[in-house]
Amino acid sequence: MNHLKSIFTLAIFMFLSTISWSQEKNVIITIDTLTNEVYMLTGQGGNIGLYVNATNSFMIDDQFARLSPKIKQAIATITNQPISYLFNTHMHGDHTGGNAEFNTNKTTLITQDNVRKSLEERLIEKPELSKEILPEISFSEELKIYQDGETIMAFHVHNAHTNGDAMIYFIKNNVLHMGDTYFSGRYPYIDLDNGGSVDGYISAQKKALILIDELTVIIPGHGRPSNKKELSTYIAMLEDIKNNTLKAIESGKTLEQVTTDTTISDIYDNDYGTGFINPEKLRSTFYISLKN
Template identity: 30%
Template sequence: MENLDMTRRNFLAATGVLTAGIIAFPHELFAQKTSPVITIINAAGKSPVSVTKLRGNISVIEGSGGNIGVFAGENGKLMVDAGIDVSKDKIRKAMAGISSKPLKYLINTHWHFDHASGNPWVHQDGATIIAQEKTKTNLMKTIRVEDWDYTFKPLPAGGIPTVLFKDEHHLKFNNEDILMHYYGPAHTDCDISVYFPHADVIHVADTFWNGYYPFIDYSSGGSIKGTIAAAVVNVKKIGPKTIVIPGHGPIGNRAQLSQFADMLQEVHHKVATQKKQGKSLKEVVASKPTKSYDAKFGNFVIKGDTFAYLVYKGA
């Protein structure tokens, strides 16, 4: 994992979050001059990407926003998420290094720019795009994400998913039964998991940030309670040897998923208890409800105070 870790550090250094903790909300508590979306896009344009092979012909590309899963075989290649569009040349090169077979499918785990803004070029390269039906809805409209201080415009027609499902979808490809499952509102309103049973590898996307506090997008139907529910489902549905691809962070396992779920539940309990007592946002943030977890989970985009705010917002 050394190359993967170096790519992650390069990306963090480029965004400034290793030292400055630039991404924070809301504005009245945590001032920022530039939307983190702009900062992250600019960083992705500079950051290298790297490939880590897992098992069962599945690899992970990291360095362009969310982690990208790649499944290669006799019939071609399948991607899980497309990264940020400014990284397309680097991702294309990485894909060619994995396999010379044609690109056939792209599965979107949700609509966010760091996972789906690459949709148009991936479709142009030959991929049919599969997604939960709300992902299509979100990608076709203008969405203002208040906590990112950014307004997203609809994707071009070529980037819109054409194979849609509501709750479950099965795809037979490269002699593998690929299973997609909709969580319900969690990180957004359209998050799914993608499971490769033969390899026992699951991509849970942004329902799991391995070693980091997660973002919850309330502007597009996200929910702290749904995020907790998704984390609990993830722990229950996998085995001790399952390889877990998170949306952000290093490749994980069941034990790390369990630690993440425990953190979410404890912080939510602390914040919700105080909110029920009538304490204000500033009072709750000042009480440092994440303090015991900050050393482990507070070293990426979202710091402890920011996560306390996100939990308070939906508690």
Template identity: 35%
Template sequence: MNKHGYNMSRRGFCLCCLGGATFATTGGWLTPSQVFAAAKSLVVQIREAAAAADITTTNLRGGISALSGSGGNMGVLVGDEGKVLVDAGITATRPRIEKALAELGSQPIKHLINSHWHFDHTDGNEWLNSEGAMIMAHPNSLKHLTVATRVVDWDFDFPASPKGALPTKLMEGDEETLKFSGQTIALRYYGPAHTDSDISVFFQEANVVHVADTFWNGVYPFIDYSTGGSIDGQINAAEANVKMVDDQTIVIPGHGEIGNKKDLIAWRDMLVGSRENIAKLKKDGRSMEETVAAKPTEKWDPVFGNWAISPALFTRLVYEGV
């Protein structure tokens, strides 16, 4: 890991070397968008990293596995009726995703569920649709994928997705239930959280849930204010996740290692405590620079501060939203 807190690891995509020179010459007092703009586009870096990434398969239970290494963690249900995927990874990883899926069985891909609209979870939509997957998502995912969408804190403008990459089946309410290969698949909309399009996907008989970017296990998260996310929404989603699971539930995070209820509680407590500390400093009149210098997340940095989003950058993200 470099001194600014960005490193490459097996926990999903790489955000290494962001803003190195600019960070040094400015003393580190950058907004989130300035950090990302200081180096080659974050999105380009992630796609380039994915092109060389290995795909790791973790077999869970009930015919469900997790694939990691291509953007966000993917979930896969394999049954007699075919395969259901949660999230699509990044297109550049297609050959290795195809190999991993083939090793899980010869069943065809029938359904793809997008947990939210972000590219590291939907970039593979078009090729998976071409393989026969019907794409399902919350209406807000379709909204963002259909039009050009700017993420300010990534300093990036995403063009509208091609027709073949768009979800064609949308949730009609905040909850929806599907039946597939002996599994009851419960979808639940969080409301605005990481974005305004986040849903959980719960395989009930297996007691396995994919909560996507409402949970980054062991790492600080990115919060997308441009498309409806907020620190308060992240906390609300974290509370909902803790209530949704029991001690035996296997939890697939958007990024990080496979987790459980204990991990969800630690994540929620970190979000709540960080928000409280940062909000107090801001209320007391501290600038963003002064707030970062006060190290309000220091208590949690040894666990959560060793990956893509450094403690300083996470502090800036929370500061934006309190």
């Protein structure tokens, strides 16, 4: 019996390993050139931002640890300059998983204060992880870095996707990395368990809208590069679904009723509801967030 159990366990392990290896093998890191100095790298996980100047580079998010060799190869096709600064837009593993692989003695890792706390908790839960996942610098509300004529402004937006979201704006290049406070072309994931909220999410996007202009290139946390017009449309969509959800709550509808009520979001479902967050999950999230 134990022998059969061992064989079964080994088979499961080999199966899972094959899936993991296959997924890693099939991931291709693609590069979008947004300006002469700013790039977006897409692979598996959150979109990576890369700013390159004459002496160094600045990286935003790093996806999963297992993809780090591929990401480094992709970056090498753009520049051989060292990564002086690495920034995490928030705490989720598809944006911070490669921290230890990129946070070398030449690199300074920066996060919002709450992200640092989350990563400290991750170390406690998984002590086998490297301490290099932790940032050397954290900030509360705003931080500016000056790089060869470019001003890089990072600012915290409260209780949006999580409790530790930050956007990064390259002022001269006019590129804004919004992290997961924007899922371009798809419904957003609002992590209620980690401090996210519908009101905070919409407020964060409105803050971005005030900052940018019609020529700004937006790097979303997921999806294709975007712009002010598309973000404005996205905000209007979220506000409409929010108002429909509030009306349903005021009429006494339950969570189950709102989740199954297609009229709340149906005019947007074909355009935005085919991603990770389907219409039912979105309506559920809106109800729970707005009911509290």
